[in-house]
Amino acid sequence: MNLREMLKSGAMLAPMAGVTDMPYRVLCLEAGCPMAVSEMVSAKGYLLAPKDGRAAHDLLTVDPAERGKMALQIFGHEPDVMARAADELTQTGQYALLDINMGCPVPKIVGNGEGSALMKNPELAETIIREVVSASRVPVTVKMRLGFEPESETYLELGQRAQRAGAAMITLHARTRSQFYEGHADWTAIRKLKERVAIPVVGNGDVTSAQDVLRMLEETGCDGVAIGRAAQGNPWIFEQAARVMSGRSEREISSQEKLDMLLRHAAMLSAFKGEHVAVREMRRHIVCYVRGMRDAAKLRTRVNQIDTMDALRQTVSDFMLGAKCE
Numbered sequence: 001m002n003l004r005e006m007l008k009s010g011a012m013l014a015p016m017a018g019v020t021d022m023p024y025r026v027l028c029l030e031a032g033c034p035m036a037v038s039e040m041v042s043a044k045g046y047l048l049a050p051k052d053g054r055a056a057h058d059l060l061t062v063d064p065a066e067r068g069k070m071a072l073q074i075f076g077h078e079p080d081v082m083a084r085a086a087d088e089l090t091q092t093g094q095y096a097l098l099d100i101n102m103g104c105p106v107p108k109i110v111g112n113g114e115g116s117a118l119m120k121n122p123e124l125a126e127t128i129i130r131e132v133v134s135a136s137r138v139p140v141t142v143k144m145r146l147g148f149e150p151e152s153e154t155y156l157e158l159g160q161r162a163q164r165a166g167a168a169m170i171t172l173h174a175r176t177r178s179q180f181y182e183g184h185a186d187w188t189a190i191r192k193l194k195e196r197v198a199i200p201v202v203g204n205g206d207v208t209s210a211q212d213v214l215r216m217l218e219e220t221g222c223d224g225v226a227i228g229r230a231a232q233g234n235p236w237i238f239e240q241a242a243r244v245m246s247g248r249s250e251r252e253i254s255s256q257e258k259l260d261m262l263l264r265h266a267a268m269l270s271a272f273k274g275e276h277v278a279v280r281e282m283r284r285h286i287v288c289y290v291r292g293m294r295d296a297a298k299l300r301t302r303v304n305q306i307d308t309m310d311a312l313r314q315t316v317s318d319f320m321l322g323a324k325c326e
Contacts, residue, residue, distance in 0.1 A: 003169050003200050007224025009034045010242040011213050014204055014228035015073045023268035026063050033238035036070055040101045043076035043085035062094040071097035077113040083131040090137040098136045102144040105177045116177035120148050126161035133166035141169040146189055148177045156196050163197045171202040171226050190220040202226050210240035210250055233288025255293050259320055262289040275309050
């Protein structure tokens with residue numbers, strides 16, 4: 001795979017827990033996303049859990065439409081465990097890339113010395129990358145932040161170590177762990193990393209529109225852009241990004257199209273995870289799909305009170321028929 005050519009064709013879907021499962025990745029890929037990254041998978045959890053269990057099914061299942069366009073993200077802090085998981089997970093050829101999470105800020109993950117905690121220990125991080133690269137049958141990429149604290153930013157050192165260890169690409173979320181998702185992403189850091197390493201660098205952070213994709217590419221010189229929260233309930237952002245990257249104008253997305261997609265997403269999620277789980281998980285997605293629409297708050301309130309797909313479909317249909325859409 002030529003990563004630079006892939007990155008030129010559009011923006012990537014960044015990994016998000018509870019969001020980038022198989023159904024939503026498929027929707028984003030259909031909209032023009034060239035590469036979608038899975039929810040993160042614990043390397044140790046994968047090795048210890050039953051391979052035919054529900055958790056493994058939900059996290060590891062790949063749709064045929066994703067082949068060659070999907071990266072699996074793993075996390076952990078033990079080099080040998082990470083390498084064993086990489087070996088097993090890449091045997092099937094389902095995944096185009098294997099991504100190592102070194103940026104998750106969640107306390108439970110950080111408390112185990114994983115995710116962004118690894119940025120405090122660049123030597124260990126390099127060892128993990130090297131071991132995973134050696135074990136993996138597909139290219140290995142790394143997602144990181146600027147550092148753990150503002151005064152101890154290690155992204156330039158870790159970027160060089162990742163390249164030396166054999167990483168094929170780095171995605172930099174331009175915030176520190178202490179920022180979580182607050183404040184502003186430091187795009188100048190993306191430029192600095194791009195100037196320091198030869199492998200492709202993908203920028204991430206504060207990309208809320210297709211125009212932001214272009215602006216990040218121009219301001220930082222990065223090879224590609226990964227979109228996270230702005231893609232929630234908005235797979236069209238990838239279509240729009242691909243259009244503006246190729247010099248075309250953006251297409252306006254109607255409220256009716258958004259609601260139709262909402263229902264399709266719900267149906268796909270129900271087929272994948274079952275009705276009960278799908279209805280519960282769609283609540284967070286619906287908030288994003290209807291953002292900015294008239295009476296959106298009322299729809300969100302009603303949806304939070306239902307527990308069947310029939311009720312969800314009826315509620316959304318009533319919203320449509322009530323002429324609440326533009």
